[in-house]
Amino acid sequence: MDEDVIAGHLQELRRGTVVLACLTTLARPHYGYALLETLADAGFAVDGNTLYPLLRRLEKQGLLTSEWNTDEARPRKFYLVSEDGAAVLDRLRTEWRSLDTAIGALDGGTQR
Structure with a gap:
C-alpha cells in the first residue's frame, strides 16, 4: 500500500x-x-x-474565552472553554462515541 495514501487518510482522520x-x-x-x-x-x-487559527476561530464562534496573563516576563494568552463550548463539546463527545460504536458494529467488534 502506498504510504502517502495512508498518510493522507490518517491526516484527514x-x-x-x-x-x-x-x-x-x-x-x-x-x-x-x-x-x-x-x-x-x-x-x-x-x-x-493549524492550532492558532483554530483557537481564533473557536473563540470567534464563542466556544472559547481568552485572557491575557501579563504577570510573567512574557505575556501569554490563556484559553478556556466557554459555556457554549462545553455544550458543543458534550455533543461532539456523544457523536464521537456513536461513531466509534457504529464502526465497531461494522467490523463485528474485531480488530485486524
Whole structure:
C-alpha cells in the first residue's frame, strides 16, 4: 500500500478530531504552546500553524474565552472553554462515541 495514501487518510482522520481534543483539553486554561505540548503528549501532533487559527476561530464562534496573563516576563494568552463550548463539546463527545460504536458494529467488534 502506498504510504502517502495512508498518510493522507490518517491526516484527514486526525484533522476531524482536533476540535474535540482542544475543547476537551481546554476545560482547564492553557496558553497556546502549552496546549500544543499537551496535545502532542496525548498523541495529537498538531502544528502551530493549524492550532492558532483554530483557537481564533473557536473563540470567534464563542466556544472559547481568552485572557491575557501579563504577570510573567512574557505575556501569554490563556484559553478556556466557554459555556457554549462545553455544550458543543458534550455533543461532539456523544457523536464521537456513536461513531466509534457504529464502526465497531461494522467490523463485528474485531480488530485486524
